[in-house]
Amino acid sequence: MKILVPFKRVPDPATTIRILPDGSGIATDNVKWVINPFDEIAIEEALRIKERLKTGEVVLMTIGQSNWQEQLRTGLAMGADRAKLIVTDKPLDTLTIARVIAKVVAEEQPRLVILGKQAIDDDSNQVGQMLAEILGWPQATFASKLEIEGDRCTVVREVDGGLETVAFPLPAVVTTDLRLNEPRYASLPGIMKARKKELKEIPIESLGLDLTPKLRVKELKAPPKRQAGRKVGSVQELVKLLHEEAKLI
Amino acid sequence: MGDVLVFAEHQHEHFPKSTLVAINAGLEMARKRGAQCLVAVLGENVESLAQQAAKYGAAKVIALEHPALKNYLADAHAQALANLVKSIGAEYVMATATARGKDLMPRLAARLDAPMASDIITINDDGTVIRPMYAGNGMALVEMDGPVKVITVRATAFDAAPEASSPSPVEKQPATLDQASLKMEFVNFNEIKSDRPQLTEAHIVVSGGRGLKSGENFKTVLEPLVDAVGAAMGASRAAVDAGFVPNDLQVGQTGKVVAPDLYIAVGISGAIQHLAGMKDSKVIVAINKDEEAPIFSVADYGLVADLFKAVPEMAEEVRKLKQS
Numbered sequence: 132m133k134i135l136v137p138f139k140r141v142p143d144p145a146t147t148i149r150i151l152p153d154g155s156g157i158a159t160d161n162v163k164w165v166i167n168p169f170d171e172i173a174i175e176e177a178l179r180i181k182e183r184l185k186t187g188e189v190v191l192m193t194i195g196q197s198n199w200q201e202q203l204r205t206g207l208a209m210g211a212d213r214a215k216l217i218v219t220d221k222p223l224d225t226l227t228i229a230r231v232i233a234k235v236v237a238e239e240q241p242r243l244v245i246l247g248k249q250a251i252d253d254d255s256n257q258v259g260q261m262l263a264e265i266l267g268w269p270q271a272t273f274a275s276k277l278e279i280e281g282d283r284c285t286v287v288r289e290v291d292g293g294l295e296t297v298a299f300p301l302p303a304v305v306t307t308d309l310r311l312n313e314p315r316y317a318s319l320p321g322i323m324k325a326r327k328k329e330l331k332e333i334p335i336e337s338l339g340l341d342l343t344p345k346l347r348v349k350e351l352k353a354p355p356k357r358q359a360g361r362k363v364g365s366v367q368e369l370v371k372l373l374h375e376e377a378k379l380i
Numbered sequence: 381m382g383d384v385l386v387f388a389e390h391q392h393e394h395f396p397k398s399t400l401v402a403i404n405a406g407l408e409m410a411r412k413r414g415a416q417c418l419v420a421v422l423g424e425n426v427e428s429l430a431q432q433a434a435k436y437g438a439a440k441v442i443a444l445e446h447p448a449l450k451n452y453l454a455d456a457h458a459q460a461l462a463n464l465v466k467s468i469g470a471e472y473v474m475a476t477a478t479a480r481g482k483d484l485m486p487r488l489a490a491r492l493d494a495p496m497a498s499d500i501i502t503i504n505d506d507g508t509v510i511r512p513m514y515a516g517n518g519m520a521l522v523e524m525d526g527p528v529k530v531i532t533v534r535a536t537a538f539d540a541a542p543e544a545s546s547p548s549p550v551e552k553q554p555a556t557l558d559q560a561s562l563k564m565e566f567v568n569f570n571e572i573k574s575d576r577p578q579l580t581e582a583h584i585v586v587s588g589g590r591g592l593k594s595g596e597n598f599k600t601v602l603e604p605l606v607d608a609v610g611a612a613m614g615a616s617r618a619a620v621d622a623g624f625v626p627n628d629l630q631v632g633q634t635g636k637v638v639a640p641d642l643y644i645a646v647g648i649s650g651a652i653q654h655l656a657g658m659k660d661s662k663v664i665v666a667i668n669k670d671e672e673a674p675i676f677s678v679a680d681y682g683l684v685a686d687l688f689k690a691v692p693e694m695a696e697e698v699r700k701l702k703q704s
Contacts, residue, residue, distance in 0.1 A: 144653060148517040157514065169634070224495060225486070251653075253513050253520075254633065255498045256477075260454065260486035269564045270454050272483045275627065285567065289627045290479040291580075292391070296567035297453065309620060309634065310627050345495035350521040351513065357659055360680035362671075366690050369665065369683050370697040377663050377680075379584065379642040380609055380698055 132187040132279075132301075134177040135241040136211065137232045138170030140195055140202045141252040154350040166202050169247025172307040175314040176277060177245050178210045184279070188212045192235050194228060196220050200330060207325035208317030214328070219335035224344035229261035234338045236266060241302065243284070248273050248306040259306035269299035273308040382471025382527070384410040384417045387461060388433050388441075389480050395432060397581045398476040400540035403436045405503065405533040406474045407541060410439075412505050415471065418442060419548070420464055422457055422555070424450040430550045437544030446555035451566035452480060458487040459562070460555035465492060465528060477532035489530035496530040497522050499637075501537035515633040515656035535580055536639035536660055572628055579629065582612035584642045587631055587658070588624070589616035591647020591668065591687055595624040601688060602646060605695040608702075614638065614658075616648045632657035647687045650675025667691065 142148065143163040151158055166174070174191065181187040191206045191214040193199050203214040217231055236244060249256035263270035271277075271286035275294065278285045285298045289308045317325070335342065363369045373380040386406035388399050403419060410417035416439035421430045423445065430443035444464055448456045461484070465473055473488060475481035477499040489496035500522075502510035509531065513520045579585065586606045588598055598615075606613045614631040615624065631638055633656040643661035648654060650666070650673055658664070659678050666679035669686050676682040683690060 142514075148514045148652075150518050157518065226490060226493070226495060229490060249634065251515065251633065254515070255486075255496075256482050257486035257489070257496055257498060260483060261490035263454070264458060264487040264490035267561060270483075270487065272454075273479060288479075290483075290569075291628070292578075293569055293571040293628065295569045298565045298567050299563050308627060309617070309630075345525045346497065347523050348513075348520045349508070349523050351518045352521075354512070354516060354519050357664075357678045359677045360664075360682065362676070362682045362684060366683065366685070366693040366697055369681055370694060370701060372681055373642070373663075373665070374701060377642070379663060380701065 132180065132184055132243065133190065133239065133241040134180060134187065134243045134245060135190050135192065135236060135239055136170065136173050136177050136206070137192045137244065137246050138173065138202070138206065139167045139250040139252070140164050140193060140199050141167045141250055144168060144251055150351055150353040154352055156351055164202065166205060167247050167250045169249060169251070169307050171314040172309070172311050173245040173247055174206050174209055174211060175312045176307060179312065180243070180279060190215065190239055190241065192217065192232070194219060194223065194231055194335070197332065203330055204325050205317060207328045207330070208322040209315060210321060212328065214330045216330065216332045217335050217338070218332050221342055222344060223342060224346040225255050225257040226261055227340065227342055227344060229258050229265055230340055231335065231338060232258070232262050233265045234340065243301060244304045246306055248308055259304050263304035266302070266304070269303040271297055271303065272306040274305050275308050275310045277305060277311065382469050383415045384413070384472040384474060385465055385468065385470035386417060386419045386438070387473065387475040387481070387484065388419050388421045389475065389478060390421065390423070390429055393429060396578070397540050398478050398535045400436060401535050401538045402474055402476040402533060403433070403438060404541035405538045407437060408538070409472050409474065409503050412503060413472070413507055418468065418470070420444050420461060422449045422460060427550065427552050434548040434550050435543045436541035438548045441548050441550045443550060443552045444555045445552065446557055448557055448559060448562060449555060453562070453564040453566055454483050454487050455564045456557060456562050457484050458491055459557055461488055462491040463556040471527065472529050472531060474531045474533060476535050478535070481532045485530050485532050492528045492530070494526055494528040494530050495524040497524060498532050499534045500531055501534050512656070515652050516659065517652065534637055536637055572626060576606065577610070577612045579612045579614055579631070580636055580638055582640055584609050584611035584644070585614050585631070585638050585640045585661070586611040586644045586646065587614035587616065587648060588619055588646050589648030590618040590622060592619060592624060598624055601691050605691050605698070608695040608698040611644070616651070616654045645675050645679070646691060648675055649673045650678065
């Protein structure tokens with residue numbers, strides 16, 4: 132089974148984010164770039180499905196500048212078979228990103244697309260759902276368990292108040308939640324092999340899409356800072372303050 | 381100016397507070413844009429439920445019915461709602477960023493060829509919105525083009541709609557669906573039952589982190605305090621990752637966003653991604669043995685202590701206080 136995993140490159144979650152004074156974005160000097168953590172879970176899940184079924188292909192893709200190759204190589208080192216980089220330096224909105232992925236889907240014809248539920252930079256949580264609608268495919272967001280039997284896919288989803296199970300025929304789009312798996316690290320032989328794997332760059336213009344965003348971030352500001360309060364010396368003092376000063380207990 | 385349509389999520393024949401938040405945000409958008417706010421209740425048989433939604437001042441509540449809408453499924457709901465949006469010519473479609481809102485609204489946006497702003501916290505008079513990015517480290521001013529715009533609102537950023545003086549008219553409509561195109565099937569919902577308040581609705585939240593060391597300690601150490609103060613229980617991502625508690629309890633960028641009157645963080649270091657989910661709480665208490673832990677930089681009251689001693693002691697103090 133062929134599985135497509137689209138991912139986004141984001142600042143390492145441990146990076147301290149600094150907003151530029153002119154409100155145009157974040158400072159990118161000293162930022163370590165990584166595969167979006169939820170997308171890493173998606174890569175891992177795709178690899179596990181391939182290993183379980185003992186057949187198939189895992190294709191990675193991302194949309195960005197040429198130097199995003201580094202993160203694609205990381206994914207290839209984890210075990211993915213080949214990769215596509217849709218090259219652009221333009222800011223795209225989520226709907227356009229979903230359309231670009233849909234173009235790759237049309238060409239690759241995967242049976243399953245797995246991606247993270249949200250990118251930890253813009254926190255939109257939209258692309259998987261949009262892609263499923265554009266393709267007219269079923270969707271299962273926030274997956275914590277995924278089973279495939281023949282052409283039928285069953286997914287346990289993390290929803291408010293519990294776990295929901297949905298089922299559908301493939302092809303489909305699945306977005307990952309935290310507990311789906313723990314991604315592997317790339318092994319040294321994996322890293323060596325990754326250098327020789329196919330990584331194709333495709334200029335975004337060749338896809339023939341209108342890239343004009345319908346959603347624009349006009350300004351990015353730092354939020355108001357919360358002031359630290361005081362340290363208390365004992366549990367008794369804490370409970371007394373919560374009772375008498377904050378009047379919450 | 382086109383109208384505002386609010387998707388009214390319901391569970392167990394009931395609207396959670398988050399739905400009333402969506403209605404209130406929809407009313408605010410309608411006021412600011414000089415438009416009407418309509419509410420859509422989707423399901424198989426939802427007229428009486430729609431009557432409940434009619435208490436909050438919307439211009440109209442639409443009970444959109446179809447057997448295929450019995451259980452929530454993204455494909456059928458997106459299609460039915462999109463057809464309704466088109467038929468009434470709504471300009472803004474809004475819902476709260478709950479698990480369901482997050483699942484449904486982007487699919488709806490794609491179907492309507494509309495831009496979408498997720499998890500907004502402010503509606504400006506000109507229709508632009510503000511939403512957090514980078515785990516709340518940036519506040520983005522967002523502008524959207526096109527005849528339809530889709531929005532989810534952050535539940536903690538708006539109040540629940542108060543009851544209005546007179547009920548809204550309720551209109552029952554059959555949903556238009558191309559059933560041949562629907563491929564999803566609802567299998568089951570495994571509800572996590574709890575007698576405690578809902579995490580996103582509670583006045584007090586007590587959360588545990590990796591410092592608790594085990595799921596067992598959540599039960600024996602943290603839960604007595606949770607119940608002594610009458611709180612909902614939450615957890616950090618680290619505690620969820622470690623398998624101590626289910627993901628449903630996760631507070632943070634990738635879990636739930638809460639803003640209770642009192643948030644007590646126990647054994648939580650205070651990673652950026654956790655702060656994103658709780659830093660708008662009115663009063664924050666941190667109990668941690670590491671006095672350098674970042675959680676203290678946002679805490680109103682910080683106690684540097686071994687939680688395994690301090691938490692049972694605190695539960696006992698609170699019980700004594702409540703008895704006196």
